[in-house]
Amino acid sequence: MSIAHAVRGEVTIRHLSKSFVLNGKPLPVLRDLNFKIRPGESLAIVGASGSGKTTLLRVLAGLEEADSGEVLIEGKVIRGVGTERAVIFQEPRLLPWLTVIDNVGFGLETQGLSREEARTRARRYVQLVGLQSFENAYPRQLSGGMAQRVGIARALAVQPEILLLDEPLGALDAMTKISMQQELARIWRDEDVTTVLVTHDLEEAIYLADRILILPKDKGGEPRLIEIDLPRPRDRSTPAFVRHREELLNLFGLH
Amino acid sequence: MSFETLNSPLATSFDLPGRNRRPSTLGPWIAGRLGPLVSRYGLIVGFLVLWQISSKLGWVNPTIFPPLDLIIAALWEGISSGALLDDIAISLQRSGLAFASAVAIGIPLGLFMGQIRAVEQALDPLLQFFRQTSALALYPVFILLLGLGEASKVFVIFWATLFPLLLATIGGVKEVDTKLIEMARTYGAGPVTIFRRIVLPASVPAIFVGLRLSATTALLLLIAAEMIGANKGIGFQVMNAQYNFQVPLMFAAILLLALLGLAANAVLVLLQRKLCRWSQINA
Structure with missing residues (x-):
């Protein structure tokens, strides 16, 4: 048990490569990628458009297959999707015919719980994202931020070891985005989960992540890992925070 | 719910007095209740009335278009x-x-x-x-x-x-x-x-x-x-x-x-x- 707990949520990526075919020509997206995600850490993946960050997340989720190489979770090679992982997409992807509470309980129900059991457990996560007074609302009655909170609650409710987030706040307005970032930071502090966050927002990456993986745009380049060793809760205006942002901007040649 | 509240106060009191407050007189109350009915069913009622009248008064041949009461x-x-x-x-x-x-x-x-x-x-x-x-x-x-x-x-x-x-x-x-x-x-x-x-x-x-x-x-x-x-x-x-x-x-x-x-x-x-x-x- 203690050994299993030590590696709970550990992900190893070995010699991972993937290309797509575009107009009959292969287009490499990921090239011989090697790294480890530490158990319980928050890893952010950033990179320019076309750097393969979303593809990498989809391979981790088991929604895409790599051409070569492998992904190991707790020492075991993954094959397709698995219930130890949960994905939060850019769109909330709620089922319009289910109420908030039943959307949050959806993952629990597909994993074998009855509707009532699922509701009982889902209730805690609905409260966690602050939507208890909207339990019986339908998705079309929710704002964008509220809908995304439901999606987050649904993923947390199945108590995954690894939470994969694909630009989850990308479609939200600036104000909602900042308040959701604070909420995610709070949730990650309280829940025992390894998180992988794909984002194009550098500030979001610094605010939320323990480490940032930067994928190169040109496939000859090497990916880089940056440690963000800032105390939490983080403050965007501290000199250390600003220094990290400048460092990242420099890496993208934007300074 | 949404539409009425977006209307200006003037339009609200003019068109839909019966919905928002107690009617002060019967006239606008009836108009308020009747308005939606008229806009929805007015044309069909008008058509039926026209049928009846034109058949009775012989505007159309009543043997081919008999009045509604006969039908x-x-x-x-x-x-x-x-x-x-x-x-x-x-x-x-x-x-x-x-x-x-x-x-x-x-x-x-x-x-x-x-x-x-x-x-x-x-x-x-x-x-x-x-x-x-x-x-x-x-x-x-x-x-x-x-x-x-x-x-x-x-x-x-x-x-x-x-x-x-x-x-x-x-x-x-x-x-x-x-x-x-x-x-x-x-x-x-x-x-x-x-x-x-x-x-x-x-x-x-x-x-x-x-x-x-x-x-x-x-x-x-x-x-x-x-x-x-x-x-x-x-x-x-x-x-x-x-x-x-x-x-x-x-x-x-x-x-x-x-x-x-x-x-x-x-x-x-x-x-x-x-x-x-x-x-x-x-x-």
């Missing part, structure tokens, strides 16, 4: 004497049987075909061809095959109702958001769960469009089916009354068909509201 009297007499009840029963049985068969075959087949791309692609040209072939044109073929009795009548209605329903169901299944299916897969949902929890509920609104179209078609085809080789049924009564120059009875039968169509549609709309509460804006 309603003929309808009432037919129903109260029981003469039309037999016709209603046999007509409902014919369209009901055909419609039920179309539902029993069309929806499962559509759900199956919509799911499997290869099957759908292989069958689509054939379906489009059948759909473009008028059921009425095929009626003589059905009579040759099935005889002049009940079977060919029910079958021609079934044929005509099957395709709207089948195509609507296939369309509904094909339109299901693949992102939702992908989401369900990440929670470990297998094909059966995905079908039951995603594909089926997502297709319900499209299936209802097909159901309503099919129900209307069933009643339309009824007339044609009962014009040939029938001695009972509402469609037969329309033809028979015309031959015998019982014009009010003819219109009474036509009116009856329209009412049946409205009733069938109302039942389906009600059922849809119950089943698809989630898809209504103000639900």
Whole structure:
């Protein structure tokens, strides 16, 4: 048990490569990628458009297959999707015919719980994202931020070891985005989960992540890992925070 | 709720006084209540009144367009004497049987075909061809095959109702958001769960469009089916009354068909509201 707990949520990526075919020509997206995600850490993946960050997340989720190489979770090679992982997409992807509470309980129900059991457990996560007074609302009655909170609650409710987030706040307005970032930071502090966050927002990456993986745009380049060793809760205006942002901007040649 | 509150205070007090506060006088209260009724049903009432007046005053030939009171009297007499009840029963049985068969075959087949791309692609040209072939044109073929009795009548209605329903169901299944299916897969949902929890509920609104179209078609085809080789049924009564120059009875039968169509549609709309509460804006 203690050994299993030590590696709970550990992900190893070995010699991972993937290309797509575009107009009959292969287009490499990921090239011989090697790294480890530490158990319980928050890893952010950033990179320019076309750097393969979303593809990498989809391979981790088991929604895409790599051409070569492998992904190991707790020492075991993954094959397709698995219930130890949960994905939060850019769109909330709620089922319009289910109420908030039943959307949050959806993952629990597909994993074998009855509707009532699922509701009982889902209730805690609905409260966690602050939507208890909207339990019986339908998705079309929710704002964008509220809908995304439901999606987050649904993923947390199945108590995954690894939470994969694909630009989850990308479609939200600036104000909602900042308040959701604070909420995610709070949730990650309280829940025992390894998180992988794909984002194009550098500030979001610094605010939320323990480490940032930067994928190169040109496939000859090497990916880089940056440690963000800032105390939490983080403050965007501290000199250390600003220094990290400048460092990242420099890496993208934007300074 | 949303619309009235957006109106200016002036418009609110002018148009809808009865909704927001107690009426101070009866006049605006009645106007407020009557307004929506007039805008919704005013034209049909106007049409009926015009019919009655123009027939009574001889603006149109009253032997061909008898006044409404004669038509309603003929309808009432037919129903109260029981003469039309037999016709209603046999007509409902014919369209009901055909419609039920179309539902029993069309929806499962559509759900199956919509799911499997290869099957759908292989069958689509054939379906489009059948759909473009008028059921009425095929009626003589059905009579040759099935005889002049009940079977060919029910079958021609079934044929005509099957395709709207089948195509609507296939369309509904094909339109299901693949992102939702992908989401369900990440929670470990297998094909059966995905079908039951995603594909089926997502297709319900499209299936209802097909159901309503099919129900209307069933009643339309009824007339044609009962014009040939029938001695009972509402469609037969329309033809028979015309031959015998019982014009009010003819219109009474036509009116009856329209009412049946409205009733069938109302039942389906009600059922849809119950089943698809989630898809209504103000639900």
